[in-house]
Amino acid sequence: MWRSWKGGWRVSEELLYEGKAKKVFATGEEGVLLHRYKDDATAFDGKKRGRIGGKGRTNATMSAAVFAYLETEGVPTHFVEQVDEESIKTKRLEMLPVEVVVRNVAAGSLAKRIGYEEGTPLKTPIVELYLKNDELGDPLLNRYHFRELGVPDEDLDFCEELGLRVNEVLAPYFDEKGVTLVDFKIEVGRDAEGNLMLADEISPDTCRFWDKETGERLDKDRFRRDMGGVEEAYAEMLRRVTEIRERGAVD
Ligand code: C5P
Secondary structure (H helix, E strand, O other): OHHHEEEEEHHOOOOEEOOOOOOEEEEOOEEEEEEEOOEEEEOOOOOEEEEEEHHHHHHHHHHHHHHEEEEEEEEOEOOEEEEEEOOEEEOOOOEEEEEEEEEEOOOOOHHHHHOOOOOOEEEEEEEEEEEEEEOOOOEEEEEHHHHHOOOHHHHHHHHHHHHHHHHHHHHHHHHHHOOOEEEEEEEEOOOOOOOEEEEOOOOOEEEEEOOOOOOOOOHHHHHHHHOOOHHHHHHHHHHHHOOOHHHHHHH
16 A cells, blocks of 8 residues: 555645645545645644654544544544555545534633633533634634524534534543543535535644543643643554554463
């Protein structure tokens, strides 16, 4: 699989988009894109910049593993296959201008907004819908705002239900790896047939992961808050997600 990337179709790649954390290429296959994740890191709408060695590998490989798992649990995703350590192929989608955040524990902007101490468990998961717009700083909006901007209620219903379903599947998945899924952000897109599905990535860039025992942060907050140990945290999350348990062989 990796050989074909280095050989065959690499020549036909055409850069469609370069963002803060990835490049997106056309692949020559109809309706299929290649996302290559970068080690470049930004925070606070691009005001803080840096580089996290190994981040591209963690984000591509974790996204591949998590999307594949979600598919087995009946969650529709854009994932097609992992191509190399830093790249995945996905379906080509029309993205909704929405960032869906789901939270289990108060942290970050929610802790500030509702006056909770970080780390306070929430009674039930909270879903929030943000407008995906860097210039406006991705504001938190309600349905009236989204209607005004042309995003219909049924698409928002799908976003909320998908967010809660992803949480239902991934909270126990990460718990089993010794990690509390504090909160996460997902994005949603529509394929050529009109089907909505999970898109973007699931990684330490887009989730808060806290070690279940120690509370240690294993995500991008280490970069945002200058906590040190950033590369180690990304490597540790990659290890926990990809670790092959050979219990059968050991027992
Ligand atoms: O900053 P805030 O507390 O609102 O972030 C909630 C969650 O959404 C965090 O896991 C954060 O990593 C993620 N997020 C993101 N992209 C953004 C904003 C938040 O991935 N633009």
